[in-house]
């Protein structure tokens with residue numbers, strides 16, 4: 001991160017003093033954000049599409065990489081999606097939308113299986129009695145093989161994990177897959193500044209984004225058929241948070257400026273877990 005501007009501060013073309021015409025880049029799909037949301041979208045889209053994924057800083061600076069505990073899904077043979085939904089609605093204290101809760105949790109097993117197929121080395125149930133759970137890369141890993149932990153709010157063991165560094169293992173596997181995909185280009189240190197909209201179209205259709213390339217200190221204009229906002233949360237709203245400093249709500253700001261409606265802004269996930277030492281953020 002040395003030598004880079006403060007990622008917590010919003011950049012604009014004006015604040016950077018950029019008045020020269022920006023170089024133009026064409027791509028089918030522009031994904032803003034290279035965390036789990038961005039990379040899984042890139043890998044799930046048809047291989048016929050030319051996809052560009054932007055990351056504001058180094059690839060490992062994202063919440064997805066920092067996540068430790070694991071992913072909750074109904075995977076145990078004693079468990080059921082109905083039980084997972086019931087536990088979630090209780091934990092949500094009336095704030096969860098029931099249809100969306102059901103739709104998301106019903107896809108949980110399939111989503112974890114997809115991660116297995118991308119090469120994520122989830123910790124597995126030991127094959128022999130009294131042996132420790134094992135974490136190793138194994139092709140054709142099935143969700144039934146996975147060691148599960150139990151976390152608050154869950155009535156049974158439901159959390160698939162890769163040691164205590166689940167996010168790092170997931171992101172390493174997906175990054176390798178994406179870097180090896182001929183149709184995907186990942187650009188670290190490329191910061192989206194604003195979305196381009198077609199003002200002649202009454203729907204203000206999004207056509208791409210203005211981007212600042214920190215590597216070469218230049219502005220780029222990306223034109224694309226579709227733009228995916230996957231730029232993470234707003235952890236830095238809080239003085240002490242263990243979320244990375246790139247997550248400052250850029251996607252929310254760009255969407256608002258482009259004319260999108262915003263909803264549920266009171267739901268800000270942030271991670272305060274850690275030791276508060278002197279002036280460190282966590």
Ligand SMILES: Cc1cc2nc3c(=O)[nH]c(=O)nc-3n(C[C@H](O)[C@H](O)[C@H](O)COP(=O)(O)OP(=O)(O)OC[C@H]3O[C@@H](n4cnc5c(N)ncnc54)[C@H](O)[C@@H]3O)c2cc1C
Nearest residue numbers: 033034035036037056062063064067069070192231232250
């Ligand atoms: C310490 C910690 C532990 C966690 N543990 C768990 C856990 O155990 N289980 C769980 O389910 N969840 C956990 N979470 C939450 C989980 O990690 C996040 O909800 C999830 O990773 C968010 O993924 P994402 O892809 O939306 O965002 P991120 O992974 O944060 O990715 C955001 C991406 O957007 C990019 N970006 C941002 N702004 C711009 C811009 N202007 N231009 C270009 N790129 C931009 C960033 O560079 C980054 O690549 C944890 C979070 C933290 C911080």
